Amino acid sequence: MADSNLKIALVGLENAGKTSIIRTLNRTYHINGKIAPTKSVERTTFTLFSQEGSIWDYGGQIEYRQNYLQNPDRYLSEIQFLFFVIDVQDSSRFTKAIDYFEQIYHVVNKENPKVIVAILFHKADPDLYQNSQIPQDIEELSLKFQHIVENNEISFYHTSIFDPISLLNSMSLPILGSQPVYNIISMILAEFAMNHSIEYISVLVNELLELGSFRLKTPKESFIQASLDFYHQISNKNLKIKPGEYELKGYKFVIINRNVLDYNYCLNYAHPTTEDAKQPSKEELRQLFGIINEKIEEYNPTLI
Ligand SMILES: Nc1nc2c(ncn2[C@@H]2O[C@H](COP(=O)(O)OP(=O)(O)OP(=O)(O)O)[C@@H](O)[C@H]2O)c(=O)[nH]1
Ligand SMILES: [Mg+2]
The missing domain is CATH 3.30.450.30 (Dynein light chain 2a, cytoplasmic)
Known part of the structure:
Protein backbone atom coordinates (compact mmCIF):
# COMPACT_ATOMS: atom_id res chain seq x y z
CA MET A 1 0.00 0.00 0.00
CA ALA A 2 1.28 3.46 -0.82
CA ASP A 3 2.42 5.91 1.86
CA SER A 4 0.20 8.69 0.62
CA ASN A 5 -3.52 8.87 1.24
CA LEU A 6 -5.55 6.15 -0.35
CA LYS A 7 -7.55 7.39 -3.28
CA ILE A 8 -10.29 5.14 -4.53
CA ALA A 9 -12.23 6.06 -7.66
CA LEU A 10 -15.68 4.75 -8.49
CA VAL A 11 -16.37 5.39 -12.15
CA GLY A 12 -19.08 4.38 -14.61
CA LEU A 13 -21.90 5.70 -16.77
CA GLU A 14 -24.85 7.51 -15.21
CA ASN A 15 -27.35 5.23 -13.46
CA ALA A 16 -24.79 2.41 -13.12
CA GLY A 17 -25.32 2.31 -9.34
CA LYS A 18 -22.13 3.93 -7.97
CA THR A 19 -23.78 6.13 -5.36
CA SER A 20 -26.01 3.24 -4.27
CA ILE A 21 -22.88 1.16 -3.68
CA ILE A 22 -21.21 3.81 -1.53
CA ARG A 23 -24.37 4.40 0.45
CA THR A 24 -24.85 0.71 1.04
CA LEU A 25 -21.31 0.44 2.38
CA ASN A 26 -21.90 3.51 4.49
CA ARG A 27 -25.13 2.02 5.81
CA THR A 28 -27.18 4.95 4.54
CA TYR A 29 -28.87 3.33 1.56
CA HIS A 30 -32.57 2.61 1.44
CA ILE A 31 -33.80 0.28 -1.25
CA ASN A 32 -36.51 2.03 -3.27
CA GLY A 33 -35.31 5.36 -1.92
CA LYS A 34 -34.65 7.92 -4.64
CA ILE A 35 -31.08 8.92 -5.39
CA ALA A 36 -30.45 12.01 -7.49
CA PRO A 37 -27.78 11.78 -10.18
CA THR A 38 -24.42 12.73 -8.72
CA LYS A 39 -23.25 16.21 -9.67
CA SER A 40 -19.61 16.06 -10.63
CA VAL A 41 -17.60 14.24 -7.91
CA GLU A 42 -18.72 13.40 -4.39
CA ARG A 43 -16.01 12.49 -1.92
CA THR A 44 -16.31 10.35 1.19
CA THR A 45 -13.39 10.11 3.55
CA PHE A 46 -12.53 7.20 5.81
CA THR A 47 -9.70 5.92 7.95
CA LEU A 48 -8.28 2.47 7.39
CA PHE A 49 -6.05 1.58 10.32
CA SER A 50 -4.05 4.77 10.66
CA GLN A 51 -4.25 5.74 7.01
CA GLU A 52 -6.61 8.35 5.63
CA GLY A 53 -8.49 7.46 2.51
CA SER A 54 -11.12 8.89 0.25
CA ILE A 55 -13.63 7.38 -2.11
CA TRP A 56 -14.41 9.56 -5.12
CA ASP A 57 -17.81 8.92 -6.66
CA TYR A 58 -17.64 10.28 -10.21
CA GLY A 59 -21.09 11.31 -11.42
CA GLY A 60 -21.54 9.62 -14.80
CA GLN A 61 -23.68 12.05 -16.78
CA ILE A 62 -22.20 13.02 -20.12
CA GLU A 63 -21.16 16.57 -19.19
CA TYR A 64 -19.24 15.34 -16.16
CA ARG A 65 -17.60 12.51 -18.06
CA GLN A 66 -16.31 14.99 -20.62
CA ASN A 67 -15.14 17.30 -17.89
CA TYR A 68 -13.03 14.61 -16.16
CA LEU A 69 -11.38 13.63 -19.41
CA GLN A 70 -10.70 17.23 -20.37
CA ASN A 71 -9.23 18.05 -16.94
CA PRO A 72 -7.34 14.92 -15.97
CA ASP A 73 -4.95 16.73 -13.61
CA ARG A 74 -7.81 17.96 -11.57
CA TYR A 75 -9.90 14.81 -11.53
CA LEU A 76 -7.90 11.76 -12.48
CA SER A 77 -4.55 12.10 -10.72
CA GLU A 78 -3.16 9.88 -7.98
CA ILE A 79 -5.79 7.19 -8.24
CA GLN A 80 -4.57 3.98 -6.64
CA PHE A 81 -7.72 1.92 -7.01
CA LEU A 82 -10.00 2.25 -9.99
CA PHE A 83 -13.40 0.63 -9.58
CA PHE A 84 -15.46 0.63 -12.73
CA VAL A 85 -19.18 -0.01 -12.28
CA ILE A 86 -21.21 -1.36 -15.20
CA ASP A 87 -24.95 -2.02 -15.15
CA VAL A 88 -25.31 -5.60 -16.43
CA GLN A 89 -29.05 -5.14 -16.93
CA ASP A 90 -28.52 -2.40 -19.51
CA SER A 91 -27.04 -4.23 -22.47
CA SER A 92 -27.87 -1.37 -24.84
CA ARG A 93 -25.12 0.67 -23.17
CA PHE A 94 -22.36 -1.94 -22.88
CA THR A 95 -20.39 -0.47 -25.77
CA LYS A 96 -20.63 3.04 -24.37
CA ALA A 97 -19.53 1.81 -20.95
CA ILE A 98 -16.50 -0.03 -22.35
CA ASP A 99 -15.50 3.04 -24.38
CA TYR A 100 -15.70 5.22 -21.30
CA PHE A 101 -13.68 2.74 -19.28
CA GLU A 102 -11.01 2.63 -21.97
CA GLN A 103 -10.66 6.43 -21.99
CA ILE A 104 -10.52 6.73 -18.23
CA TYR A 105 -8.18 3.79 -17.81
CA HIS A 106 -5.61 5.14 -20.26
CA VAL A 107 -5.44 8.48 -18.48
CA VAL A 108 -5.26 6.96 -15.01
CA ASN A 109 -2.75 4.31 -16.01
CA LYS A 110 -0.46 6.81 -17.68
CA GLU A 111 -0.10 8.67 -14.43
CA ASN A 112 -0.05 5.62 -12.19
CA PRO A 113 1.06 2.47 -14.02
CA LYS A 114 0.47 0.48 -10.85
CA VAL A 115 -3.22 1.34 -10.59
CA ILE A 116 -5.31 -1.60 -9.42
CA VAL A 117 -8.46 -2.09 -11.44
CA ALA A 118 -11.66 -3.79 -10.35
CA ILE A 119 -14.72 -4.20 -12.54
CA LEU A 120 -18.05 -4.40 -10.75
CA PHE A 121 -20.67 -6.18 -12.84
CA HIS A 122 -23.40 -4.43 -10.96
CA LYS A 123 -27.16 -4.98 -10.70
CA ALA A 124 -26.46 -8.71 -10.93
CA ASP A 125 -29.50 -9.15 -8.70
CA PRO A 126 -29.78 -12.63 -7.19
CA ASP A 127 -33.31 -13.33 -8.44
CA LEU A 128 -32.81 -12.28 -12.04
CA TYR A 129 -29.47 -13.89 -12.52
CA GLN A 130 -30.49 -17.44 -13.42
CA ASN A 131 -31.95 -18.25 -16.81
CA SER A 132 -30.93 -14.93 -18.23
CA GLN A 133 -28.47 -13.73 -20.80
CA ILE A 134 -26.49 -11.96 -18.09
CA PRO A 135 -23.86 -14.60 -17.21
CA GLN A 136 -22.91 -14.89 -20.88
CA ASP A 137 -22.83 -11.11 -21.32
CA ILE A 138 -20.54 -10.85 -18.31
CA GLU A 139 -18.18 -13.41 -19.78
CA GLU A 140 -17.92 -11.49 -23.05
CA LEU A 141 -17.51 -8.16 -21.29
CA SER A 142 -14.75 -9.56 -19.08
CA LEU A 143 -12.67 -10.37 -22.15
CA LYS A 144 -13.08 -6.82 -23.43
CA PHE A 145 -12.03 -5.27 -20.12
CA GLN A 146 -9.12 -7.69 -19.86
CA HIS A 147 -7.99 -6.73 -23.34
CA ILE A 148 -7.95 -3.01 -22.49
CA VAL A 149 -6.03 -3.45 -19.25
CA GLU A 150 -3.56 -5.96 -20.71
CA ASN A 151 -0.74 -6.40 -18.23
CA ASN A 152 -2.19 -4.61 -15.27
CA GLU A 153 -3.95 -6.16 -12.33
CA ILE A 154 -7.69 -6.49 -12.90
CA SER A 155 -10.35 -8.38 -11.02
CA PHE A 156 -14.05 -8.94 -11.61
CA TYR A 157 -16.99 -9.00 -9.22
CA HIS A 158 -20.70 -9.63 -9.49
CA THR A 159 -22.49 -7.18 -7.24
CA SER A 160 -25.98 -6.12 -6.30
CA ILE A 161 -27.48 -3.87 -3.68
CA PHE A 162 -29.77 -6.83 -2.92
CA ASP A 163 -26.69 -8.71 -1.72
CA PRO A 164 -24.79 -6.21 0.46
CA ILE A 165 -22.06 -8.75 1.26
CA SER A 166 -21.17 -8.82 -2.45
CA LEU A 167 -20.42 -5.10 -2.23
CA LEU A 168 -18.36 -5.42 0.91
CA ASN A 169 -16.31 -8.13 -0.72
CA SER A 170 -15.83 -6.35 -4.04
CA MET A 171 -14.51 -3.21 -2.35
CA SER A 172 -12.34 -5.00 0.20
CA LEU A 173 -10.56 -7.55 -1.93
CA PRO A 174 -8.87 -5.13 -4.37
CA ILE A 175 -7.80 -2.86 -1.51
CA LEU A 176 -6.77 -5.36 1.15
CA GLY A 177 -6.65 -8.68 -0.70
CA SER A 178 -3.01 -8.22 -1.65
CA GLN A 179 -1.98 -7.93 1.99
N1 LIG B 1 -31.87 -3.63 -9.61
C1 LIG B 1 -30.87 -2.92 -9.10
N2 LIG B 1 -30.93 -1.56 -9.11
C2 LIG B 1 -29.90 -0.88 -8.59
C3 LIG B 1 -28.76 -1.52 -8.04
N3 LIG B 1 -27.89 -0.56 -7.61
C4 LIG B 1 -28.47 0.62 -7.89
N4 LIG B 1 -29.67 0.45 -8.48
C5 LIG B 1 -30.60 1.51 -8.94
O1 LIG B 1 -30.00 2.20 -10.02
C6 LIG B 1 -30.39 3.58 -10.02
C7 LIG B 1 -29.19 4.48 -10.17
O2 LIG B 1 -28.37 4.39 -9.04
P1 LIG B 1 -27.29 5.49 -8.65
O3 LIG B 1 -26.54 4.89 -7.51
O4 LIG B 1 -27.89 6.80 -8.48
O5 LIG B 1 -26.38 5.49 -9.98
P2 LIG B 1 -25.04 6.33 -10.24
O6 LIG B 1 -24.10 5.42 -10.93
O7 LIG B 1 -24.57 6.94 -8.96
O8 LIG B 1 -25.55 7.46 -11.26
P3 LIG B 1 -24.86 8.92 -11.53
O9 LIG B 1 -24.71 9.61 -10.22
O10 LIG B 1 -25.77 9.65 -12.46
O11 LIG B 1 -23.54 8.64 -12.19
C8 LIG B 1 -31.17 3.80 -8.73
O12 LIG B 1 -32.53 3.80 -9.04
C9 LIG B 1 -30.82 2.59 -7.88
O13 LIG B 1 -31.86 2.22 -7.00
C10 LIG B 1 -28.73 -2.96 -8.03
O14 LIG B 1 -27.79 -3.63 -7.58
N5 LIG B 1 -29.81 -3.58 -8.58
MG1 LIG C 1 -24.31 8.87 -8.40
Missing part, protein backbone atom coordinates in the same frame (compact mmCIF):
# COMPACT_ATOMS: atom_id res chain seq x y z
CA PRO A 180 -0.78 -11.36 3.16
CA VAL A 181 -2.85 -10.94 6.33
CA TYR A 182 -6.04 -11.01 4.25
CA ASN A 183 -5.39 -14.51 2.96
CA ILE A 184 -4.17 -15.75 6.31
CA ILE A 185 -7.27 -14.55 8.13
CA SER A 186 -9.58 -15.75 5.35
CA MET A 187 -8.08 -19.24 5.60
CA ILE A 188 -8.52 -19.29 9.36
CA LEU A 189 -12.12 -18.15 8.97
CA ALA A 190 -12.84 -20.72 6.24
CA GLU A 191 -11.62 -23.53 8.47
CA PHE A 192 -13.63 -22.22 11.39
CA ALA A 193 -16.75 -22.00 9.20
CA MET A 194 -16.28 -25.56 7.92
CA ASN A 195 -16.06 -26.89 11.46
CA HIS A 196 -19.35 -25.26 12.30
CA SER A 197 -22.50 -24.58 10.32
CA ILE A 198 -21.30 -21.10 9.43
CA GLU A 199 -22.25 -19.84 5.97
CA TYR A 200 -20.60 -16.43 6.24
CA ILE A 201 -17.88 -15.05 8.48
CA SER A 202 -15.74 -11.93 8.22
CA VAL A 203 -13.44 -9.65 10.12
CA LEU A 204 -14.42 -6.03 9.51
CA VAL A 205 -12.20 -3.05 10.19
CA ASN A 206 -13.58 0.44 10.65
CA GLU A 207 -17.03 -0.98 9.91
CA LEU A 208 -16.15 -0.59 6.28
CA LEU A 209 -13.77 -3.16 4.87
CA GLU A 210 -13.14 -6.85 5.31
CA LEU A 211 -9.72 -7.89 6.55
CA GLY A 212 -10.61 -11.45 5.65
CA SER A 213 -13.81 -13.30 4.96
CA PHE A 214 -15.41 -16.55 3.97
CA ARG A 215 -18.76 -17.17 2.36
CA LEU A 216 -20.18 -20.26 0.66
CA LYS A 217 -19.24 -20.02 -2.99
CA THR A 218 -22.85 -20.21 -4.05
CA PRO A 219 -24.73 -18.63 -1.17
CA LYS A 220 -28.22 -19.97 -0.60
CA GLU A 221 -31.05 -17.72 -1.73
CA SER A 222 -32.44 -17.87 1.82
CA PHE A 223 -29.12 -16.62 3.18
CA ILE A 224 -29.00 -13.66 0.79
CA GLN A 225 -32.54 -12.73 1.82
CA ALA A 226 -31.65 -12.97 5.49
CA SER A 227 -28.47 -10.96 5.04
CA LEU A 228 -30.41 -8.19 3.31
CA ASP A 229 -32.76 -8.02 6.30
CA PHE A 230 -29.75 -8.02 8.58
CA TYR A 231 -28.29 -5.14 6.61
CA HIS A 232 -31.51 -3.17 7.10
CA GLN A 233 -31.38 -3.79 10.82
CA ILE A 234 -27.90 -2.38 11.14
CA SER A 235 -28.45 0.41 8.60
CA ASN A 236 -27.80 3.72 10.18
CA LYS A 237 -24.48 5.34 9.76
CA ASN A 238 -24.99 7.47 12.81
CA LEU A 239 -25.18 4.47 15.05
CA LYS A 240 -22.29 2.19 15.83
CA ILE A 241 -23.11 -1.36 14.83
CA LYS A 242 -24.31 -2.91 18.08
CA PRO A 243 -22.63 -6.17 19.01
CA GLY A 244 -25.07 -8.94 19.69
CA GLU A 245 -27.13 -11.67 18.08
CA TYR A 246 -29.78 -11.00 15.49
CA GLU A 247 -32.20 -13.70 14.34
CA LEU A 248 -33.65 -13.17 10.90
CA LYS A 249 -35.42 -15.47 8.45
CA GLY A 250 -33.93 -18.70 9.76
CA TYR A 251 -30.42 -17.35 10.33
CA LYS A 252 -28.59 -16.06 13.34
CA PHE A 253 -26.15 -13.19 12.75
CA VAL A 254 -23.58 -12.60 15.45
CA ILE A 255 -21.45 -9.48 15.85
CA ILE A 256 -18.58 -9.33 18.32
CA ASN A 257 -16.21 -6.38 18.72
CA ARG A 258 -12.60 -6.78 19.76
CA ASN A 259 -9.49 -4.68 19.67
CA VAL A 260 -5.83 -5.33 19.20
CA LEU A 261 -3.00 -2.80 19.17
CA ASP A 262 -5.03 0.40 18.85
CA TYR A 263 -7.50 -0.97 16.35
CA ASN A 264 -11.06 -2.07 16.74
CA TYR A 265 -12.35 -4.82 14.58
CA CYS A 266 -15.55 -6.73 14.41
CA LEU A 267 -16.16 -10.43 13.86
CA ASN A 268 -19.38 -11.07 12.05
CA TYR A 269 -20.78 -14.55 11.33
CA ALA A 270 -24.03 -16.20 10.38
CA HIS A 271 -25.43 -19.71 10.64
CA PRO A 272 -28.85 -21.29 10.20
CA THR A 273 -30.97 -21.52 13.32
CA THR A 274 -31.93 -25.14 12.64
CA GLU A 275 -31.52 -27.49 15.59
CA ASP A 276 -28.73 -29.52 14.07
CA ALA A 277 -26.65 -26.42 13.29
CA LYS A 278 -23.26 -26.62 14.97
CA GLN A 279 -22.56 -23.32 16.68
CA PRO A 280 -19.17 -22.25 17.98
CA SER A 281 -18.71 -22.47 21.74
CA LYS A 282 -17.39 -19.58 23.84
CA GLU A 283 -14.09 -21.37 24.17
CA GLU A 284 -13.78 -21.91 20.41
CA LEU A 285 -14.48 -18.22 19.82
CA ARG A 286 -11.92 -17.26 22.45
CA GLN A 287 -9.33 -19.33 20.61
CA LEU A 288 -10.32 -17.80 17.28
CA PHE A 289 -9.87 -14.27 18.66
CA GLY A 290 -6.46 -15.29 20.01
CA ILE A 291 -5.33 -16.33 16.53
CA ILE A 292 -6.83 -13.29 14.79
CA ASN A 293 -5.18 -10.91 17.27
CA GLU A 294 -1.87 -12.63 16.76
CA LYS A 295 -2.12 -12.30 12.96
CA ILE A 296 -3.10 -8.63 13.12
CA GLU A 297 -0.23 -7.94 15.51
CA GLU A 298 2.23 -9.69 13.21
CA TYR A 299 0.87 -7.67 10.31
CA ASN A 300 1.05 -4.49 12.36
CA PRO A 301 -0.87 -2.12 10.12
CA THR A 302 0.93 0.93 11.54
CA LEU A 303 3.84 -0.09 9.38
CA ILE A 304 1.96 0.06 6.07
